[in-house]
Amino acid sequence: MPSITFNFLQQLARSRRYSVNTALNYREIRRGQMDRKADPVMLQIEVTSRCNFKCSYCIVHNGTEKEKPKDMSMDLFRRVLDRFPRSFYLQLHGQGEPLLHPQLESMVTLAEKQRRFCSLVTNGSLWTDKKSQALLEAGVDVIAFSLDLEDPTIMEADRKGLHYEKVARTIQRVIRWRDEIRPLTAVGVSAVFKKTLLDHPAELQAHVKRLDDLGIDFLFAGPLAGTESYRERYPLKHLREVIPPGERRKLIPFPTHCAVYETPSTNFVRGRCLWPWMALYINYDGRISYCSNNHRVRVGHIDDPGAINLDVHRKLRREFKAGQVPEGCRGCQYLLAFDSATEEATPG
Numbered sequence: 434m435p436s437i438t439f440n441f442l443q444q445l446a447r448s449r450r451y452s453v454n455t456a457l458n459y460r461e462i463r464r465g466q467m468d469r470k471a472d473p474v475m476l477q478i479e480v481t482s483r484c485n486f487k488c489s490y491c492i493v494h495n496g497t498e499k500e501k502p503k504d505m506s507m508d509l510f511r512r513v514l515d516r517f518p519r520s521f522y523l524q525l526h527g528q529g530e531p532l533l534h535p536q537l538e539s540m541v542t543l544a545e546k547q548r549r550f551c552s553l554v555t556n557g558s559l560w561t562d563k564k565s566q567a568l569l570e571a572g573v574d575v576i577a578f579s580l581d582l583e584d585p586t587i588m589e590a591d592r593k594g595l596h597y598e599k600v601a602r603t604i605q606r607v608i609r610w611r612d613e614i615r616p617l618t619a620v621g622v623s624a625v626f627k628k629t630l631l632d633h634p635a636e637l638q639a640h641v642k643r644l645d646d647l648g649i650d651f652l653f654a655g656p657l658a659g660t661e662s663y664r665e666r667y668p669l670k671h672l673r674e675v676i677p678p679g680e681r682r683k684l685i686p687f688p689t690h691c692a693v694y695e696t697p698s699t700n701f702v703r704g705r706c707l708w709p710w711m712a713l714y715i716n717y718d719g720r721i722s723y724c725s726n727n728h729r730v731r732v733g734h735i736d737d738p739g740a741i742n743l744d745v746h747r748k749l750r751r752e753f754k755a756g757q758v759p760e761g762c763r764g765c766q767y768l769l770a771f772d773s774a775t776e777e778a779t780p781g
Contacts, residue, residue, distance in 0.1 A: 435611075435619040435650050436692070437575055441550055444574070445521055448548050454519035462710040465754035468742050472519040475712040477725050479527025480505050481534045482717050486556050486594035490625075490657060492666040492729075493528040500729075502529060505717040507536050513715055514547065516735045520713075522550045527716070528728060532559040538571045545572030554579055554623050556592070557600035565607050569614040576611075576618065578604055582626040582640040582654060604647050621651035621691060628656070628674040638687045645689040652693045659764035660726045675764070706767055709749040713741065723749060726765055 445452050457471035483502040487494045493502075514520075523544050525531055531553050534540070544551045552575035553568075568576075578600060581588045585597035604620065611618045622644050630637040644652055656676035657667070664672055686693065708714075708724040715721055720731040723745055732745045752759045758768060 435617050437619045437651060440574060440617050440619065441522070444548065444550055448521075450519055451521035451548070455521060458711045462705055462707065465705070465750060466710070467747050467750055469710065469746075472517045473711055473713045473741065474520065475522040475524065476513065476517060476520045477524040477527065477712065477714045478505070478510070478513060479529065479715065479717045479728070480510070480525050480531050480537060480540060481529040482527065483533045484528070484530045484556070485533065485558060486530065486592055488592045488594075489668055490591065490671040491528065492663055495666070495668065497666040503717050504534050505719075507539060509719050510540050511543065513719070513735055514543065514549075516740070517713075520549070522552075524552050524554070526552075526554045527714070527725075529717075530556050530559065532564065538567045541568060541571035541573050550574050552577065556595065557603050558594065558596075560603045560607055562606065562610065565610045566614060569610055569618060572615070574618055576607060576620045577623040577651075577653065578621070579623050580644065582624050582630060582637060582644075584640075601647055604649065608648050619650045621649040621653065622647075623653045624655075625657055626654050628676045628680070631676070631680060641687050641689060641693070645691050649691045652689070652691050654693065654695055656766050658726045659766050661761060661764065662727045662730060664764065676766070677764075705753045706749075706762065706765075708767075709746050709753065724762075726767070727761055730761065 445455060454471050455474050458474045460466075461469055461471060481502070481504045482493060482500070483504065484491070484494050487496075489495050492498065525537070525540060525544075531537055532555055541551050551573050553573060554577045557578040557580075580597070580600065581591070583591075588597055589595050604622075608620050611620050624644065626637065626640075630640070641652065641654070657663070657671060657674060659675040659677075664675060667675070706724070712724070713721055714723070714725050714728050715735060716728065716731065719735050721733050721735060721740060722728045722730055723732055733740050733743050737743070749759050749762075762768060
């Protein structure tokens with residue numbers, strides 16, 4: 434079974450440029466440093482905002498998005514990598530389906546040539562055998578299929594465009610291609626679990642087992658985003674399923690063959706979100722947001738000289754260092770250290 438952590442650390446150790454930058458990131462967040470010198474360890478790059486699904490809880494595709502969906506150009510993608518030459522971990526997905534981008538394989542190939550670590554989150558509908566071979570040969574390190582810990586009928590009603598059994602067969606085919614072409618690539622599921630399931634552990638365990646039986650290497654299980662910019666655009670039924678941080682510990686571990694991660698996990702610096710120090714969200718047009726849960730709150734552009742030290746970044750760092758929850762971050766599923774404060778700001 435490929436280990437994401439082992440593969441990540443193994444590749445990181447091969448490059449002094451990336452490993453030194455990662456160590457600098459760790460030191461800066463530990464110190465609560467206001468002005469960063471290191472590049473972000475992680476860049477979440479929205480290669481496209483287009484999607485062939487219309488999920489009811491996706492704030493881009495449930496009818497609340499006003500922007501016309503677009504692709505990131507290959508030229509801009511190169512500029513992003515040039516702008517942050519020491520950023521190791523690339524998440525090549527945002528609010529769209531990455532496989533819709535016609536040059537996705539070229540992006541992965543470029544990242545692989547630079548010895549970066551690449552991951553994709555996909556809805557699983559566009560994976561042909563040809564596409565699977567191409568992306569694995571390009572060097573993708575992690576492939577996560579987005580599903581729910583939910584009954585397939587309910588899942589298909591929420592995720593307009595999803596055919597669960599087809600995606601399940603696709604996952605198994607991709608795993609077979611992985612075994613043949615790139616054995617260290619981890620293939621798994623990034624899953625949303627609903628608040629209603631917390632009171633029915635047997636049902637939750639059945640959903641976990643169903644995914645585990647597909648032969649996946651990992652299962653990331655987490656709640657819907659709870660920040661204000663998300664909550665104001667959720668349909669009411671999904672708003673009620675946003676899980677306050679204090680309730681998430683009811684997700685008990687189940688015996689599985691795959692590695693199960695309850696996401697987000699507790700930060701290694703308690704009380705400080707990693708995003709203001711160690712990560713950056715880059716929209717398809719090069720504009721940057723301070724985190725993936727406020728991805729349409731644009732605060733700058735990659736071409737800005739101080740793109741990682743904008744006023745909003747300093748404000749967030751200052752408040753997190755003081756043990757406060759910034760206003761735009763309240764209700765965020767990443768802030769496990771702020772249970773009481775975030776629960777007050779999260780609707781029931």
